[in-house]
Amino acid sequence: MEVLEKKRRVFVLGGGISKFAAERTDGNMRDWINEAVLEALEDSGTRIEDIEHSTTSYFSDHFDKQLKAGAIFHDNIGMCPKPNVRVEGGGGTGGLAIRNAYAYIMSGLCDSMIIFGAENMGRQVPSDVAQQFIALASDTDWEVQVAGFYIAYYAMMMVSHMEKYGTKEEQFAMVSVKNHRNAMYNPKAHYPMDITVEDVMNSKMITYPYKLLDNCLLSDGAACLIFATEEWAKKHSATWEKKPTIELTGTGCGTDFMRMADRPFPYPGITHFRGKREASAQAYKMAGVKDPLKDFDCFEVHDAYSGVELVSYEDLGFCKPGESGKLMEQGVFDLGGELPTNTSGGLIGFGHPVGATGIAQGVEVLRQLRQEAHPKRQVELNAKRGGMDSHGGTGTFCVINIFERRD
Amino acid sequence: MEVLEKKRRVFVLGGGISKFAAERTDGNMRDWINEAVLEALEDSGTRIEDIEHSTTSYFSDHFDKQLKAGAIFHDNIGMCPKPNVRVEGGGGTGGLAIRNAYAYIMSGLCDSMIIFGAENMGRQVPSDVAQQFIALASDTDWEVQVAGFYIAYYAMMMVSHMEKYGTKEEQFAMVSVKNHRNAMYNPKAHYPMDITVEDVMNSKMITYPYKLLDNCLLSDGAACLIFATEEWAKKHSATWEKKPTIELTGTGCGTDFMRMADRPFPYPGITHFRGKREASAQAYKMAGVKDPLKDFDCFEVHDAYSGVELVSYEDLGFCKPGESGKLMEQGVFDLGGELPTNTSGGLIGFGHPVGATGIAQGVEVLRQLRQEAHPKRQVELNAKRGGMDSHGGTGTFCVINIFERRD
Numbered sequence: 049m050e051v052l053e054k055k056r057r058v059f060v061l062g063g064g065i066s067k068f069a070a071e072r073t074d075g076n077m078r079d080w081i082n083e084a085v086l087e088a089l090e091d092s093g094t095r096i097e098d099i100e101h102s103t104t105s106y107f108s109d110h111f112d113k114q115l116k117a118g119a120i121f122h123d124n125i126g127m128c129p130k131p132n133v134r135v136e137g138g139g140g141t142g143g144l145a146i147r148n149a150y151a152y153i154m155s156g157l158c159d160s161m162i163i164f165g166a167e168n169m170g171r172q173v174p175s176d177v178a179q180q181f182i183a184l185a186s187d188t189d190w191e192v193q194v195a196g197f198y199i200a201y202y203a204m205m206m207v208s209h210m211e212k213y214g215t216k217e218e219q220f221a222m223v224s225v226k227n228h229r230n231a232m233y234n235p236k237a238h239y240p241m242d243i244t245v246e247d248v249m250n251s252k253m254i255t256y257p258y259k260l261l262d263n264c265l266l267s268d269g270a271a272c273l274i275f276a277t278e279e280w281a282k283k284h285s286a287t288w289e290k291k292p293t294i295e296l297t298g299t300g301c302g303t304d305f306m307r308m309a310d311r312p313f314p315y316p317g318i319t320h321f322r323g324k325r326e327a328s329a330q331a332y333k334m335a336g337v338k339d340p341l342k343d344f345d346c347f348e349v350h351d352a353y354s355g356v357e358l359v360s361y362e363d364l365g366f367c368k369p370g371e372s373g374k375l376m377e378q379g380v381f382d383l384g385g386e387l388p389t390n391t392s393g394g395l396i397g398f399g400h401p402v403g404a405t406g407i408a409q410g411v412e413v414l415r416q417l418r419q420e421a422h423p424k425r426q427v428e429l430n431a432k433r434g435g436m437d438s439h440g441g442t443g444t445f446c447v448i449n450i451f452e453r454r455d
Numbered sequence: 456m457e458v459l460e461k462k463r464r465v466f467v468l469g470g471g472i473s474k475f476a477a478e479r480t481d482g483n484m485r486d487w488i489n490e491a492v493l494e495a496l497e498d499s500g501t502r503i504e505d506i507e508h509s510t511t512s513y514f515s516d517h518f519d520k521q522l523k524a525g526a527i528f529h530d531n532i533g534m535c536p537k538p539n540v541r542v543e544g545g546g547g548t549g550g551l552a553i554r555n556a557y558a559y560i561m562s563g564l565c566d567s568m569i570i571f572g573a574e575n576m577g578r579q580v581p582s583d584v585a586q587q588f589i590a591l592a593s594d595t596d597w598e599v600q601v602a603g604f605y606i607a608y609y610a611m612m613m614v615s616h617m618e619k620y621g622t623k624e625e626q627f628a629m630v631s632v633k634n635h636r637n638a639m640y641n642p643k644a645h646y647p648m649d650i651t652v653e654d655v656m657n658s659k660m661i662t663y664p665y666k667l668l669d670n671c672l673l674s675d676g677a678a679c680l681i682f683a684t685e686e687w688a689k690k691h692s693a694t695w696e697k698k699p700t701i702e703l704t705g706t707g708c709g710t711d712f713m714r715m716a717d718r719p720f721p722y723p724g725i726t727h728f729r730g731k732r733e734a735s736a737q738a739y740k741m742a743g744v745k746d747p748l749k750d751f752d753c754f755e756v757h758d759a760y761s762g763v764e765l766v767s768y769e770d771l772g773f774c775k776p777g778e779s780g781k782l783m784e785q786g787v788f789d790l791g792g793e794l795p796t797n798t799s800g801g802l803i804g805f806g807h808p809v810g811a812t813g814i815a816q817g818v819e820v821l822r823q824l825r826q827e828a829h830p831k832r833q834v835e836l837n838a839k840r841g842g843m844d845s846h847g848g849t850g851t852f853c854v855i856n857i858f859e860r861r862d
Binding site: 076078107108109110113114115116118119120122123127128129130131132133134135136137138144147148150151152153154155156157181182184185186187188189299300301302303304305306310322323325326327330440441444445 | 483485514515516517520521522523525526527529530534535536537538539540541542543544545551554555557558559560561562563564588589591592593594595596706707708709710711712713717729730732733734737847848851852
């Protein structure tokens with residue numbers, strides 16, 4: 049059966065983010081979701097009554113002790129009896145929700161999709177218990193049993209990277225300095241701070257080579273994005289004609305062995321993220337990206353630990369393996385540099401409420417492409433293409449999404 | 456931009472199910488997933504190396520204490536570095552995974568999708584703790600705080616149904632008798648049993664009107680299905696030409712308020728599942744179903760509690776509200792009746808390892824349409840269309856999928 053079909057495309061109509069903070073004691077996850085959703089509805093000029101489908105993004109039942117929280121958020125914002133789906137991929141969950149909006153709209157199951165995500169990391173459990181919960185996101189049969197925990201996995205990777213390529217602790221400290229600084233111009237950020245490389249180097253050693261200021265914190269918060277076809281947007285979005293047109297042009301997802309010891313040497317071993325290479329290759333192919341460093345104007349990069357951002361630069365194709373530290377020193381990724389990264393502050397400066405994080409990255413790319421960011425964190429005029437890198441486990445789960453300005 | 460595109464369609468190439476049991480002490484979830492996946496690969500004549508994408512289905516982190524279990528299953532069956540997504544919608548999770556296969560394949564993100572689901576309900580936690588975990592799948596701020604738990608919610612609904620329509624306890628006991636009996640011819644079933652209405656009526660009262668034998672048990676187990684486009688199947692499935700062609704022709708998802716007290720009177724109030732009416736309307740429209748009782752040849756219906764199956768008959772449009780008990784008495788839903796339901800044994804007879812359940816329903820429909828079921832549970836020759844009803848919360852989340860035989 050062959051039919052003449054209009055080629056569908058998926059557009060980003062608006063976004064919203066709640067305040068990210070260490071321990072939000074005002075309300076609970078459903079209230080933070082409302083904050084983000086209301087901002088996204090206003091930004092997109094749409095009404096919840098018109099939106100056809102939702103996707104929920106949150107990481108784990110363990111933090112909030114509310115199972116089926118996705119259905120509760122969907123109910124709470126007034127979406128019943130319409131369809132919902134919750135997606136999850138560890139730290140890559142928010143990126144997956146964006147990918148899911150692409151899949152469901154392109155499939156024809158809906159013409160409009162609201163995605164919202166949150167995590168309650170700080171309030172209900174003490175931080176050592178939260179760290180234990182996060183450890184359960186590695187292999188509980190083979191890694192946790194031998195006392196594995198997240199910063200140790202990432203420290204091991206970074207020690208290997210330092211040995212193999214000569215990457216220096218000071219270079220990844222620069223990631224922390226940049227991201228905390230960018231967060232100063234993001235009013236929603238959890239951890240804005242004006243610090244120096246020396247401050248990072250002198251902060252408390254957690255697991256060599258990572259010091260306290262190399263790491264993101266546990267944050268509370270929520271984020272939301274609204275997607276639709278052009279036809280739907282023309283009919284239901286009061287801001288469609290008034291704001292720049294932003295299209296979701298590429299999405300990719302890649303995975304890797306859970307257990308680090310399973311990752312094949314020499315390629316890519318534990319110094320690189322195979323899943324991220326796979327995900328970015330898929331997304332770049334869809335969007336026609338040939339030279340990522342030149343073809344993107346901004347990029348939100350996963351930086352749960354400062355070194356992860358450097359390794360990600362290499363796996364995202366911004367430079368060759370081992371060269372990221374040097375480029376970081378040269379200011380390539382600073383505001384005003386060739387490719388500003390984590391203008392929002394990233395996970396380190398903005399925060400990391402897991403289910404919200406990837407969606408918040410998307411909102412930042414939207415703001416940048418529309419030239420709506422705070423002047424002190426806004427990238428150059430005429431930014432046309434932005435990317436985001438959402439990452440779970442020890443790079444076990446990677447999702448890359450690409451947004452482009454179309455006018 | 457208008458382009459000439461081939462209309463995509465999604466086919467069901469094969470399925471597999473592990474043994475369902477109360478407490479499987481052989482291996483863990485990843486082993487049961489392997490059991491189901493190996494059966495599905497053999498059934499579909501495909502190789503894991505060729506399949507492009509996976510979807511994982513499981514309900515809650517709480518039971519297995521393994522976060523990101525979806526990524527582990529995906530790794531364990533040899534799918535890395537390819538893309539994965541985990542979906543969740545409470546008891547509707549397995550149905551959502553099938554819907555997700557439809558969305559991702561139709562979107563063009565992939566041409567083939569393996570979905571697998573499991574739950575570890577019995578082994579790691581005592582049953583009273585498991586019941587507490589399940590209670591966390593209702594609204595923890597508004598329902599659990601007033602001592603709400605699942606059988607009580609469903610008992611309240613059924614008391615209302617009995618008062619409103621005169622439905623009798625004996626009528627829903629018949630559901631239990633039918634489903635335990637059908638399970639006797641399903642070698643994977645957790646709870647096959649030849650019992651009478653009197654046995655159900657005389658079993659221990661749990662929460663009026665539900666007695667022990669009205670309820671499903673907590674099961675361990677896994678299930679798997681493989682979907683693809685026709686083009687992919689022709690290239691990669693050794694059994695494509697040999698087995699009947701089964702297409703996924705409809706999918707729908709509907710939701711309802713989490714909190715029962717929010718559900719509007721008089722329509723549909725708490726005696727019916729608004730989400731199921733919504734989901735079935737969507738799926739029936741897609742598949743061109745006009746008269747569900749006549750248009751389906753078999754249907755797997757959510758029966759976590761016997762009365763839910765009766766109410767579902769009404770919301771699925773098999774009869775008018777209040778008439779399901781009478782039709783049950785008349786044998787309409789028995790093997791040999793007009794529309795045999797839960798030929799697998801359903802949740803009551805087959806079992807309910809949550810993440811596997813909806814997928815197992817799909818496998819049963821596949822077996823029935825291919826005439827591959829055990830002769831004593833096989834529906835009439837020439838069955839052409841089967842449905843499945845996957846349901847979470849107190850009908851908070853409903854997913855309907857429709858499979859059709861195409862030759």
